[in-house]
Amino acid sequence: MTVTPLPPLPLSPTAPERPQDQDEGLSVWPASAVDRPDGRLTVAGVALDEIAERHGTPVYVLDEDEVRGRCRRYRDAFPEADVHYAAKAFLCRALAHWVEEEGLGLDVCSAGELELAVTTGFPPDRILLHGNAKSPEDLRTALRLGVGRIVIDSPAEIARIAAAVPPGSEQKVMLRVTPGIGAGGHAKIRTGSEGQKFGLSLRDGHAQHAVARVLGQPRLRLTGLHCHLGSQITTVKPYLAAVRRLVGLMARTRDLYGVVLPELDLGGGHGVAYRPGDPVLDPAALAHRVRVELIESCAGAGLPVPRLIIEPGRAIVGPAGVAVYRVLAVKATAARVFVAVDGGMSDNPRPALYGVRYAPRLIGRRGAAERVATTVAGRHCEAGDVLAENVPLPADVRPGDLLAVPVAGAYHLSMASSYNLVGRPPVVAVSAGTSRPLVRRETLEDLRARDVGL
Numbered sequence: 001m002t003v004t005p006l007p008p009l010p011l012s013p014t015a016p017e018r019p020q021d022q023d024e025g026l027s028v029w030p031a032s033a034v035d036r037p038d039g040r041l042t043v044a045g046v047a048l049d050e051i052a053e054r055h056g057t058p059v060y061v062l063d064e065d066e067v068r069g070r071c072r073r074y075r076d077a078f079p080e081a082d083v084h085y086a087a088k089a090f091l092c093r094a095l096a097h098w099v100e101e102e103g104l105g106l107d108v109c110s111a112g113e114l115e116l117a118v119t120t121g122f123p124p125d126r127i128l129l130h131g132n133a134k135s136p137e138d139l140r141t142a143l144r145l146g147v148g149r150i151v152i153d154s155p156a157e158i159a160r161i162a163a164a165v166p167p168g169s170e171q172k173v174m175l176r177v178t179p180g181i182g183a184g185g186h187a188k189i190r191t192g193s194e195g196q197k198f199g200l201s202l203r204d205g206h207a208q209h210a211v212a213r214v215l216g217q218p219r220l221r222l223t224g225l226h227c228h229l230g231s232q233i234t235t236v237k238p239y240l241a242a243v244r245r246l247v248g249l250m251a252r253t254r255d256l257y258g259v260v261l262p263e264l265d266l267g268g269g270h271g272v273a274y275r276p277g278d279p280v281l282d283p284a285a286l287a288h289r290v291r292v293e294l295i296e297s298c299a300g301a302g303l304p305v306p307r308l309i310i311e312p313g314r315a316i317v318g319p320a321g322v323a324v325y326r327v328l329a330v331k332a333t334a335a336r337v338f339v340a341v342d343g344g345m346s347d348n349p350r351p352a353l354y355g356v357r358y359a360p361r362l363i364g365r366r367g368a369a370e371r372v373a374t375t376v377a378g379r380h381c382e383a384g385d386v387l388a389e390n391v392p393l394p395a396d397v398r399p400g401d402l403l404a405v406p407v408a409g410a411y412h413l414s415m416a417s418s419y420n421l422v423g424r425p426p427v428v429a430v431s432a433g434t435s436r437p438l439v440r441r442e443t444l445e446d447l448r449a450r451d452v453g454l
C-alpha cells in the first residue's frame with residue numbers, strides 16, 4: 001500500500017494577530033520590580049526565577065514592602081479614619097502581622113479568618129466580622145474572642161446575636177445597608193444594588209426597621225451604618241452617593257429615636273490596574289472627596305461628622321503579589337498560539353469567574369524572537385481556563401520557560417481550589433533582597449489525607 005504524505009502542518013497561526021498590549025514597562029508590577037538586561041526579573045531584589053527554582057512552580061510571591069507601603073498610603077490618605085484590611089483578599093499569619101504593625105484593623109468574614117488573625121496576635125477589638133450568613137461557629141468565635149464589631153446583614157440576625165451575648169455584657173454592632181448603588185468591575189462583584197444578597201435595603205425600609213430593632217436590644221450597641229458597594233470600583237462618584245444616602249438614614253435615626261450614630265463604614269472596593277493603562281482609584285483623591293462630601297452632608301443634616309471606616313482589600317495586597325508559572329506546552333493552531341502553564345483556574349479563578357485577563361511576561365531569559373499574540377492557558381480541564389489572551393510573548397517561548405503574572409496578590413489564593421486534585425501553590429515573601437516561605441505548597445498527600453472513606 002502506498003501512503004501519500006500529508007502536507008506539513010502550519011507551526012504558527014496563518015495571520016498572527018497584533019498583540020493587544022505592547023507596554024514593556026513595569027507599571028502594574030510592584031514598585032521594587034526590576035527588569036534586568038538578561039531578562040531576569042527581580043522583585044525586592046530577589047530574582048523570580050530563583051524563587052521558582054527553590055520552591056517549584058506555580059509559586060506566589062508577595063512583596064512585603066509593597067504591602068506595608070500600601071497600608072501606609074491608606075493611613076496617610078485617611079488619617080482621621082479607621083482603615084480595616086479586608087482579609088478575604090488574602091490572609092496568612094505574616095500578612096495579618098504586617099497589617100497590624102502598620103496600624104490597620106481587619107475585616108473578616110468567617111471564624112477561620114478571625115481565629116487566624118487573633119492567634120497571630122491581632123487585637124480582636126480592631127476586627128469587624130461580616131457575612132450574609134454567619135454560621136453558629138462564626139458568631140460563637142466572634143463573641144468568645146471579643147471581636148470589635150459584628151456587622152448585621154439580615155433581620156433575623158439581630159435577635160440571634162443578642163441572644164448569644166452573655167447577660168451583663170454588650171456587643172458593638174453595625175448594620176449593613178444596601179444603598180441601592182451598584183458599582184464594580186463585574187456584575188458578580190457589585191454588592192450595593194437592590195436585588196443582591198447583601199445588606200438591608202434602604203429603599204424598602206428594611207434598613208430603617210432594623211435600626212429600630214437593634215436600638216431595642218439592650219445587649220447590642222449600634223455604633224453605625226455600613227455599606228459595601230462592590231469591588232474593583234475605579235471612580236469616586238458611587239462613594240459620594242453612598243455617603244449622602246447613609247447620612248440620610250443617620251439623620252432619620254436621630255429624628256425618630258434621638259440617637260446619633262458615631263460611625264460610618266464605606267466598605268472597600270478600590271480598583272487597581274491589572275494591565276498597563278487600566279484606571280485605578282487613587283486613595284488620596286478618594287479620601288479628599290469623601291471627606292468633603294461627609295462634612296457637607298452632615299452639616300446639611302445637622303449631624304456631627306461620624307468616624308469613617310474603610311475596608312480596602314485588593315488595593316492593599318493585589319499589586320504586591322506575583323504568580324510564577326512554568327510553561328508545560330506550546331501549541332500553535334491555525335487560529336492561535338497557546339502557551340499552557342502549570343497552574344490556572346485552581347490558583348486563580350478570576351478569569352473563569354469574571355472574564356478578566358492578565359498581562360503575563362516571560363521571565364528568566366530575554367526572548368530573542370519577534371513577539372506574537374499569545375493565549376496563556378491554564379492546565380485544567382476547562383476551555384475557560386485561560387489567564388491571558390492576545391498578549392505579546394516571544395515566538396520562541398517553549399516548555400520549561402517561566403511566565404510571571406502581576407497583580408496576583410488578591411482573590412487568587414484566597415479563592416483557590418484543588419480542582420483536578422492539583423494542590424494549591426505556596427506563598428513566598430520577598431523583602432530587601434531576601435525571601436522566606438509564608439505558606440507551604442498543598443501536596444498530593446494533603447489532598448489524599450482528606451479522602452477517608454471507601
Ligand SMILES: Cc1ncc(COP(=O)(O)O)c(C=O)c1O
Nearest residue numbers: 086228231268269311312313314
Ligand atoms: C464587606 C466588604 N468589605 C470589603 C471588601 C473588600 O473589597 P476590595 O477587595 O474590593 O477592596 C469586600 C469585598 O468586596 C466586602 O465584601
Ligand SMILES: N[C@@H](CCCC[NH3+])C(=O)O
Nearest residue numbers: 088189231232350410411
Ligand atoms: N472575588 C472578587 C472580589 C469580590 C470581593 C468580595 N466581596 C474578585 O476577585 O475580584
